[in-house]
């Protein structure tokens with residue numbers, strides 16, 4: 216049976232139902248988000264908290280937004296590592312080189328841009344790698360409303376630097392506040408995917424940050 220016929224039979228009892236349905240449909244059409252949401256792409260909530268480089272200030276190629284999914288908001292955050300030794304990211308040039316390689320790799324995999332929203336280097340500097348106006352591409356089947364933050368290094372065998380842990384903690388806390396995300400919705404990749412990522416040493420730091428209140432974190436940052 217044709218669905219249109221079905222609906223006409225179902226609402227045959229009253230025109231009020233039909234006009235109400237038509238109104239609701241028009242309302243939904245107007246609520247479809249723009250491809251780029253200016254509020255979600257705004258990073259100023261991080262100002263004064265962490266030092267970051269905007270994507271447009273380092274990336275050599277533009278994102279392919281036509282194959283990316285517009286985000287409508289965020290309710291969880293997932294932490295990752297690269298799985299490569301920290302020695303590869305000893306200075307800013309090697310970090311830029313690593314980011315360029317990840318960008319090329321993720322574009323070749325049709326992610327449209329780097330899959331994570333931010334990458335944190337061993338010196339504690341954060342690099343924006345994907346606009347938050349678009350959903351990430353960092354956990355298979357779990358990218359909806361999920362911010363992706365990756366720390367450069369292999370934390371199954373090495374320790375993240377103090378600078379990386381401090382930036383991750385402050386950034387995640389600011390994101391939780393900005394998007395009203397509860398701390399129990401902060402995950403290591405291994406929590407929601409089949410992976411060792413973000414490595415046992417970084418995973419311990421993720422658990423630590425989840426146990427701290429926002430006031431504790433702000434107090435630690437002041438010291």
Ligand SMILES: [Zn+2]
Nearest residue numbers: 295296404412
């Ligand atoms: Zn991961």
